[in-house]
Amino acid sequence: MSAPLDSEQSHDPQANVQQLFNQAVHWHRQRNFSQALEVYQQVLSLEPNHVDVRVNMGSLLKQMGRLEDAIATQKKALTLQPNRSDIWFNLGNTLQAQGNAAEAESAFRQSIQLQPNLAAAHFNLGRLLQQQEQLEVAAICYRAAISHNPQLTRAHTNLGNTLKALGRFDEAVRCHQQAIALSPNDPEAHYNLGNALSAQGNDAAAILAYQESLRSRPEWLEAHLRLVALLQEQKNFTAAEQQLKQARIHHPQNADVVTRLALVLKAQRRFEDAIALLKRLLSQNPANAAAHCNLGSVYSDQGRFEDAIAHLRQALQLDPDLTQAHINLGFTLGVVGQVSGAITHCQKAIALEPDSASAYINLGFALTAQGRIPEAIASFQTLLKLEPDYHPAQSNFLYALNYDSSYSRDFIAEAHRRWGAQEQAKVTTLPSYSIDQPLRIGYLSPDFRQHSVAYFIEPILKHHDREAFQVYCYANVAVPDADTERIKALGHLWRDVYALTDEQLADLIQEDHIDILIDLAGHTGNNRLPVFARQPAPIQITYLGYPNTTGLTTMNYRITDALADPPGLTECDYTETLIRLPQCFLCYQPPPNAPPVNNLPALTTGNLTLGSCNNLAKLSPQVIECWAKILQALPEAQLLMKMRCLDDPPTQERFWRLFAQHDISRERVQLYGPLQDSAEHLAFYHRLDLALDPFPYNGTTTTCESLWMGVPVITLAGQTHVSRVGLSLLSTVGLAKWVTYSPEAYVERVIAATLDLEKLATLRSTLRSTMAVSALCNAEDQTRALEHLFSKISCSL
Structure with a gap:
């Protein structure tokens, strides 16, 4: 019910209208919407064309959620006074709330046409267009709003967000900084600045902006989460943990936190x-x-x-x-x-x-x-x-x-160089260096763990001259294991670096004053090659882990030998300068739990059993075709393949189908999955008479294991390092005759082995002892050769 009017008011209709209008405005301001609406309606019953009542009623009905009634009321007001900018503005707001974007835009534009300096209309039109992703036009509207009201903080903020969405990050940052200048304690202004700075790539400043936002609004979950995400990207996990604990104070039950x-x-x-x-x-x-x-x-x-x-x-x-x-x-x-x-x-x-x-x-x-x-x-x-x-x-x-022979060596080399150039372009400055004695050698690897690289680097680490060299191991190991602890126990300076960013790791290497930094991974998993692009050490070398170039010109050298990389044959494949060890570039540490070598199985079965334990990625179509030809030529022979993934039935079916395409039945190709126990894995070679090396990507650890178990390996040498590792290994243990240079010769060499099983049996019985005294297993000589190399190249600076 409306308040009663006194008797004097009833004698003056115009006075009654004004008093009723004032009452309605009062109730409206008090948010007593039902009372205000009733009184507004009383005014209209006395004066149906009262425009201000219809203007206020439109706003009131919008606040009450009665959008259709609000629009009808506002449109009625416009029929009475079509040139009122404020009515068009209010109608635009109601239409936008209703979801009628097209008519809302038209209303805002009509409002601006009638009153060009109405900043709020420019702002609301910009917001409408921004929601419709008409970003360029929205930015124009926000700029117009700012030109008419430079103190409109929200216009600076929304313009900044729009420019950020357009990828114009520098401009966006300046807009948000202006918003902060107008409202220094506004948490949303600092939050939006953090978003723009993060998009700009200025994470350090973004972190400060988010922290400032949280000072004003410590419970703001989204600001906490954005800040945590940046700290995680920087691998600052301690700070991220603390931030999440702060968030839990305000949101103890939040599952996301x-x-x-x-x-x-x-x-x-x-x-x-x-x-x-x-x-x-x-x-x-x-x-x-x-x-x-x-x-x-x-x-x-x-x-x-x-x-x-x-x-x-x-x-x-x-x-x-x-x-x-x-x-x-x-x-x-x-x-x-x-x-x-x-x-x-x-x-x-x-x-x-x-x-x-x-x-x-x-x-x-x-x-x-x-x-x-x-x-x-x-x-x-x-x-x-x-x-x-x-x-x-x-x-x-x-x-x-x-792995793919369909790509030319030039294509592969160029792909590596292109990556190296792109990575080095990200680095603006390189540090200065000085070299002191004794030399500080740093080995950086993700594979100080149960991994094939560990078999070849551990004997080197064991035999380093500790008086002439200080050795640092930078372990980028995600999950350390027993092998990690064994290598760590060798007593060299140890650095766990998995949680460090590339910048942090480069800084640590510089702080350690490393003279020669050695990459043991190349482009294999969890490598840290971007660190080498920053050149934290004066001499950088790649070794062991990868059969190709890194593509970095900041990688000064690559260690190899004259068989894997004959002078004049492969230099064009590398960005690094090749330095060749006098013997094989590899040094193998035989496993202490290897079972003894057994007798040649073919002496009992009468048939040759061939095998391979190389990973499936190396089994190119050419390899399958070649092995199938061997089986076709030796109808009684069998092929045993033991590899990771071969206990996966669909994968088994895939390889049986590949052999079936060459008329080899599945009964002749036995497939086995991995054996977790290393001694049991090595005992698998007891079943093989001869091992087959894949091409163009030769085996390395698998070849060494086969030889140690007395099983000779047939390899096919090519024109690149990846296809000449088998040549280097076999030549080092006196088996150069088992190296072939064409698929046809590969097949013929296997067939020839069946002609003299006694000779094959004798080789099997002596191969381990021959290998044990070869350069391949002479860790002390290999380490001295490496140390001589390190000393020589350090003197060249």
Whole structure:
């Protein structure tokens, strides 16, 4: 009910109208909407064409959510006074609230036409256009609003956000800085500045902006999460952990905060703490798919693959469209050799999120592991189109090229050089150096663990002259194991660097005053080649881990030998200068648990048993064709293949089909998955008479293991390092006659071995002792040769 009017008011209709209008405005301001509406309607009953009542009623009805009535009222007002800018402005706001963008835009433009200096109309039109992603026009509107009202903070903010969306980051930063100058304590202004600075690539300043935002609004969850994301990118996990703990004070039950904290703990290798946190979250909400996904990820990194797979499958049962769960499950299945399942889940992730870098790179891993190299290369190429600067994709693409003989050596060399030039272009300054005595040697590797590289570098580390050289081991090891601890126990200066950014690692190497920095990974997994682009040491060398160039001109040298890289043959393939050791460039450490060599199986069976333990990526179509010809020529012979992924049924079927294309039945090709126990793995060679080396990518560790178990290896030497490692290894142990130079000769050499089984048996019985005294296993001489090389090249500076 409206307030009663006194009797004097009733005698003056105009006075009654004004008093009623004032009452309605009062109730309107008090947000007593029903009372205000009733009085406005009383005014209209006395004066139907009262424009200001209709203006106010339109606003009131909009506030009450009665948008249709509000629009009708505002349009009625315009029929009475069509040239009122404020009515057009209000109508535009109501139409926008209704979702009628086209008519709202028309109303705002009419308002501006009638009153060009109305900053609010320019601002609201800009906001409408920004929501419709008409960004260029929206920016014009915001600039117009600022020109008419330079103090309009929101216009500076929205203009900054619009320019950021347009990729004009520098301008966006300046807009947000102006907003902060107008409203220094506005948390949103600092937050938006942080977003623009982050997009600009100025992460350090962005972190400060987010921190300033949180000072004014410490409970702001999104600001906490943005800040944490930047700290994680910088690998500042301690600060990220502290920030998430601050967020939990205000949001103790927020599942997103808890899961992010668990991932930060995982990054610090505090696996048990992360697991406990996620288990607690799941005890409160067992149906939290994201928590199952992240718990699975932690278990995977910890090496608890069965637990990881169980939780990741549970996550997908709860949420079949959870992209990250498909990605994590794809990765984990790939690690355990279930590559067909890995491929399926990666493809599902890509279908859900076509721009997912992790999905494409995990798909590439799985395809490589299954031997589908052209498809793996295509996956890496697709990813590089999406993220051209994504280093893991670049390295995996380059690495995969080594397996595919359809690419010319010039193409592969140029691809490496192109990457190296792009990486070095990111570095603006290089440090200055001085070399002191004794020399400080730094070995940087992700493979100070159970890995083939460890077999070749551990004997070198054991025999280094500690008086003449100070040795630093920079371990970029994601999950250390017993082999890591054994190598660490050799007593050299040890640096765990997995959690460091490239900049932080380069700074650490400079602080250690390393004279010669040695890369042991090349473009293999978890490499740190971008550190070498920064040249933190005066001399940089690549060795052991990769059968090709790094592509960096800041990598001064590459260690090899005269058989793997004959003078005049391969220099054109490298950006590095080749330095050749006098013997084989490799030094093999035989496993202490290797079983004794047995008698030649063919003496008992009467038939030759051939075998290979090389990874499937090396089994090119040419290799399959060649091996099939051997089996065709030796109808009683069998081929045994033991490799990771060959216990995966679809992968088995794939290789049986490949041999079937050459009329070789599956009964003659026995496929075995990996054996976890190293002694059991080596005992597999007891079943083989002769090992077959793949090409163009020769085996290395597999060749050494075969020879140590008394099984000679047939290899095919080519024109590049990757295809000449077998030549170097076999020649070093006196088996140069087992090196061939064409597929035809390869086949003939295997056939010839069947003609004198007694000779093959004698070779088997003496091969281990011959290898033991060869240069391949002489760690002391190999280390002295390396040290001589290090001293010589250090004097050249």
